[in-house]
Amino acid sequence: MRVDVFTQLPHAFGWLTEQRPLASVLGTELELRLLNYRDTTPLRGGQVDDDPYGGGAGMVLRVDVVDAALEAAYGDVRPARVVALTPQGRQLEQELVEELALEPELALLSSRFEGFDERIVEHLATDAVSIGPYVLSGGELPAMVLLDAIARRLPGALAEGSGELESFSAHLDGGLEYPHYTRPAAYRGWDVPDVLLSGDHARIERWRREQSRARSVA
Numbered sequence: 001m002r003v004d005v006f007t008q009l010p011h012a013f014g015w016l017t018e019q020r021p022l023a024s025v026l027g028t029e030l031e032l033r034l035l036n037y038r039d040t041t042p043l044r045g046g047q048v049d050d051d052p053y054g055g056g057a058g059m060v061l062r063v064d065v066v067d068a069a070l071e072a073a074y075g076d077v078r079p080a081r082v083v084a085l086t087p088q089g090r091q092l093e094q095e096l097v098e099e100l101a102l103e104p105e106l107a108l109l110s111s112r113f114e115g116f117d118e119r120i121v122e123h124l125a126t127d128a129v130s131i132g133p134y135v136l137s138g139g140e141l142p143a144m145v146l147l148d149a150i151a152r153r154l155p156g157a158l159a160e161g162s163g164e165l166e167s168f169s170a171h172l173d174g175g176l177e178y179p180h181y182t183r184p185a186a187y188r189g190w191d192v193p194d195v196l197l198s199g200d201h202a203r204i205e206r207w208r209r210e211q212s213r214a215r216s217v218a
């Protein structure tokens, strides 16, 4: 799939692209373009935002700037999903991640300061997505959260099988994963459950299912 991130801070994504899972799928399952609104703005001096009508603090990302960025990237044929990252959007959950990971192309719109001119969300975006009920300073971290979650769902991103039984997956009916333990088996009186040391795979599987169910309803 191809993901295009529209941002004022493309360099912020350097760290993410060097790490797994993104690094594992970049150039194969994932093509990532980082597009700076400033490169295509129709305004002078690289201007992308402006004062809000009606007054008030902060600057607002302009609708003509975002439209020009989309026009430069796609012409008239825009991706079926153009996602505006905003705290006012639909809260991101695994189900939406799975859905977006199936798209052949995806555009992510981020903003800063006071956010988007509302016409961007209403007319240029198809979706508005929030990564949680709190306010961050810009859409770059939300875009990275979504990108990382999507990359994990692409073939080759994870070691064989490790993405199958994760929390919120359909395999666990949207529930939580069972707890994991590793060596040492005994440490400061915090012992690993005996069942995991039993070597009895059927018992271990049963225990894991029970643990997963118990955590999911808690």
Ligand SMILES: C[S@@+](CC[C@H](N)C(=O)[O-])C[C@H]1O[C@@H](n2cnc3c(N)ncnc32)[C@H](O)[C@@H]1O
Pocket: 085, 086, 087, 088, 109, 110, 111, 112, 113, 114, 115, 116, 129, 130, 131, 132, 133, 134, 135, 136, 137, 138, 139, 140, 142
């Ligand atoms: C400071 S926020 C703007 C908040 C906006 N004035 C409000 O009160 O709803 C600037 C930008 O950061 C991004 N952002 C901040 N928090 C976010 C969240 N929880 N989910 C998604 N994007 C977020 C959005 O792109 C937003 O336009």
